[in-house]
Amino acid sequence: APDDLTSVLAWMSALRAAEPEALAKVFTTRLAEDDFEGWFTLAGICERLHVELAGDMLTFADVAEKGNELPDFNEQERWQALEAVRRLYVAWLEELGLADRHEARIEAVGRRTCRTEDTIVLIGTPELNDVMRRMLEQVADRVSVWIFAPEKLDYRFDEYGCTRADAWREAWIDLSTDRVEIVERPADQAAAVLRAIEGY
Numbered sequence: 001a002p003d004d005l006t007s008v009l010a011w012m013s014a015l016r017a018a019e020p021e022a023l024a025k026v027f028t029t030r031l032a033e034d035d036f037e038g039w040f041t042l043a044g045i046c047e048r049l050h051v052e053l054a055g056d057m058l059t060f061a062d063v064a065e066k067g068n069e070l071p072d073f074n075e076q077e078r079w080q081a082l083e084a085v086r087r088l089y090v091a092w093l094e095e096l097g098l099a100d101r102h103e104a105r106i107e108a109v110g111r112r113t114c115r116t117e118d119t120i121v122l123i124g125t126p127e128l129n130d131v132m133r134r135m136l137e138q139v140a141d142r143v144s145v146w147i148f149a150p151e152k153l154d155y156r157f158d159e160y161g162c163t164r165a166d167a168w169r170e171a172w173i174d175l176s177t178d179r180v181e182i183v184e185r186p187a188d189q190a191a192a193v194l195r196a197i198e199g200y
Contacts, residue, residue, distance in 0.1 A: 002098045004047075010096075011043035011050075014088035022081040046085060054102035055129030057109070060086050105131050114138035121146060125161045136160060 002010065015023065016039060024030070031038040053059060058066075064079035093100055108114050114135045122145045128136070136143055145161040147154070156167040181192045 002093060002096075002100070006096075006098070007100070008040065008043045008047050010089050010092045011046045011085075012039045013092050014085050015039060015042055015046065017088050017092075018081075018085050022084055025077045025081045026085075046082065046089075049082070050086065050089075050100075051102055054106060055131055057106055057130050057134070059083060102131075105135065109134040109138070112138055116142050118142065119144055122161050124148070126163050128160055128162055133160065 016033075020030070027042060029038070031042070049060075053063065060079050060083040064076045064083065067073040067075060067079065090100060090103065109131060116139050120136070120139065120143045122136075122143065125145075143160075145159065147157050147161045149157070156164055156171070158164055181196075183189055183192050
């Protein structure tokens with residue numbers, strides 16, 4: 001599987017090889033051929049979208065198809081254009097003798113070929129995407145889940161230690177206001193955390 005940089009560069013090559021008319025349906029800005037930073041940024045966007053969708057066993061083509069089930073969906077051409085770029089991306093990787101790890105996971109799930117001789121220990125997994133869940137289902141006898149909570153709260157977690165939103169929605173958290181510090185920016189949050197740790 002390619003590393004992250006290789007994946008983004010493959011997306012970049014796919015974008016540059018795509019039909020300009022198709023790209024115009026996705027991105028409003030038309031980039032110059034030598035705008036490396038611009039192409040690299042667009043490639044990163046495509047990579048992030050691809051990873052997020054693949055986590056739920058979806059491609060850009062699936063979005064285009066399923067979107068038609070929604071009222072007022074008018075993004076089909078955009079997603080179809082992205083799908084064309086995705087296919088160029090996959091082809092580019094294949095030329096290098098590589099395979100996209102996310103698509104390989106989807107394929108492994110579909111073929112039911114997920115195997116391991118090791119024990120998989122899940123700790124602190126508040127949520128898992130669809131592809132991870134399906135992979136774990138195929139090796140369920142090798143999975144051990146550790147949850148840092150009293151046994152009486154086990155109904156608030158599923159079989160993989162993920163939180164059940166409905167069980168937590170009405171949960172009472174006994175937290176006094178003197179333990180809460182309200183800050184404005186992420187840097188202030190980090191400073192507040194450091195002060196709290198220092199106070200232990």
